[in-house]
Amino acid sequence: GESVGLHLPTLSVQEGDNSIINCAYSNSASDYFIWYKQESGKGPQFIIDIRSNMDKRQGQRVTVLLNKTVKHLSLQIAATQPGDSAVYFCAERPLDNQGGKLIFGQGTELSVKP
């Protein structure tokens, strides 16, 4: 059948504001999660990861929060800059999958207004 493009959720923020991007993951057996940023024409770029034995992890200007009870992951970007404009994907690695397979969410498009 005809392919229909995914309608990505979008988030528009003002430069300097904080951004929160949310993700619901699918597999309660997943034990490792990664956030990626993808700019137009480029491959996904690793931002930050978190293991299931943690609730929170901080990086440079980014924080990832994991709520295993409701299978929810969020990425917080502090002081958002125009260079942060991109599509953001969460990815999970199911424990019951041997090896490195990642399952990706649909992505959220972040637009930063100067």
Place this chain on the structure above:
Amino acid sequence: KAGVTQTPRYLIKTRGQQVTLSCSPISGHRSVSWYQQTPGQGLQFLFEYFSETQRNKGNFPGRFSGRQFSNSRSEMNVSTLELGDSALYLCASSFGENTEAFFGQGTRLTVV
């Protein structure tokens, strides 16, 4: 340290042809995974190789195949190309399980 390198960056092929894409992982990384990215389906896992063995496989037809060499470089092959195979094919490498997976720039395949 060089990143993940994928070649070629762009390809145009005709329906029915076959194509081979190449991926050189980050030095020291033994796991190489392949993904297909399309506007309709997003990022979908194709397969993963570790130490020259396919360790995991996604839900793609047998026309999609891959291999890994002793130096960890990997190739994927798509035979009997269909229009729907047009996509960005991404390769990711990692040192091991539950470690960061780093992606290459991808190969943009267009089937006409």
